[in-house]
Amino acid sequence: MSLTRIIRLFIIIMLLPVVSRAETDREFIVMIDPGHGGKDAGALGRRTNEKTVNLAVAKKLRKLIESDMKNARVEMTRDGDFFVPLKGRSEMANRKHADIFVSIHANSIDKKSPLHNTINGAAVYTLGLRKSDTNLSLAMRENEVIKLEPDYTTTYEGFDPSSAESYIAFEMMQLTNMDQSIALAEAVQNELVRTAGRKNNGVRQEPFWVLVGTTMPAILVELDFICNPAMEKFMASESGQQKLALAIFRGIERYRKNTVKSVDKASPTTSDIRKAERQTAQREIEADKKAATVEKKTRTDITPTKGQIIYKIQFLTSPTKLRNKDSRLKGLSPIDFYKDGGSFKYTYGTYRTQPDAASDLKKIKKRFPDAFIIRTRDGKRIK
Ligand SMILES: [Zn+2]
Structure with a gap:
């Protein structure tokens, strides 16, 4: 071992307790x-x-x-x-x-x-x-x-x-x-x-x-x-x-x-267990997000032709137009809105059939319990 290495090692040893004490x-x-x-x-x-x-x-x-x-x-x-x-x-x-x-x-x-x-x-x-x-x-x-x-x-x-x-x-x-x-x-x-x-x-x-x-x-x-x-x-x-x-x-x-x-x-504590639970919950959220992106891809394929009936999930009514990041939208995407009288009706998704929309409705209802399916034609709701 060279002298410089010994000196360096010595300095490191000297410093160690100082560092941990600090x-x-x-x-x-x-x-x-x-x-x-x-x-x-x-x-x-x-x-x-x-x-x-x-x-x-x-x-x-x-x-x-x-x-x-x-x-x-x-x-x-x-x-x-x-x-x-x-x-x-x-x-x-x-x-x-x-x-x-x-x-x-x-x-x-x-x-x-x-x-x-x-x-x-x-x-x-x-x-x-x-x-x-x-x-x-x-x-x-x-x-x-x-x-x-x-x-x-x-x-x-x-x-x-x-x-x-x-x-x-x-x-x-x-x-x-x-x-x-x-x-x-x-x-x-x-x-x-x-x-x-x-x-x-x-x-x-x-x-x-x-x-x-x-x-x-x-x-x-x-x-x-x-x-x-x-x-x-x-x-x-x-x-x-x-x-x-x-x-x-x-x-x-x-x-x-x-x-x-x-x-x-080493032994797991209550907080360790809670941490594990949270990680599981986090994984579920991630999985949900992934599933959502896959669905989004298939959905964007739909380009409604003139006069075609399209199903959407209406989840929120607001007297004013909301910014994209508004927390009332709860990060939902892709969303759209239409004007109805004096209010703005927010919708999610674009579906060819009612059952397609219904399968997503369950998920949306978790965040927006009052959500429901509407039929639209040329961007307008039809009843
Ligand atoms: Zn208080």
Whole structure:
């Protein structure tokens, strides 16, 4: 071995521990996002409101991290009572290179519900869409704030927080850091039960806009139900807020410890299983897409001659013309539209026969339950 090689090897060996130490000593940045603020009060209790509880717990959490968490730093999306747009919150986390994003909220259900005064429990959410989703009320309520932002249709690409159809677009979104987000959610949820004594409503997936576009593991914590007077009392009290903050703090600590260890873990964990499930789901989506392109090819062969009857699947009516990328179209292609009175009727496909259209209708109905087949001649619907 030549001298230069020995020297080089020596330098490499000397550097190794430094490199790995630098890695473990890297500052851990926690982005705390107290939900709502300013003109957006969030859910209302009898004596307080959601934005106030969220901020109080967030500030206590910041204090705990700053004093008791090793080599960690806190960033806040707001540290006072002011309005921050949903998209601005995740963008702030990305800009600050946060390691985790923790959005803090208080839950509530409709006044008309018989459970309004008794419902309770904490739940931690990651971004996602449950497959057979019919009850989106929580995500809808938390996303509703978008409407307080000027120009929200442009900022959120036509997303309508109160339309169930809009949420299907979430399926198409790339969900990054899913397994780590779930690990963080599980750790925090466990502590909300153990440390803060909350009823366990579990770790769940919901399409929350505030989590969309985050480039780090991200969770949304629903501390408890502010519509339940007893739970509100707990959340409004100093001691209750301290317990909730401590619970989140401990959850974060556990997550941080586990993610460092999990590198050499071999046995499958819940998140591994979920990951596998997601991969399967992803493969199904890919297969669907492939099938769609094949069908598209055969369909474009059809060039209707004058007077020929063509079948199409009508799936959406809009009072205005939609842009191609409008989320209400849910990425469907190839599409077409015709004008009918004052509205625009959107259609999918071009079929020679009714059975051809019917075989695709089933698929379209998954995304647009009200879709139906129409007959057209020379670009006009005939009845
Ligand atoms: Zn909220």
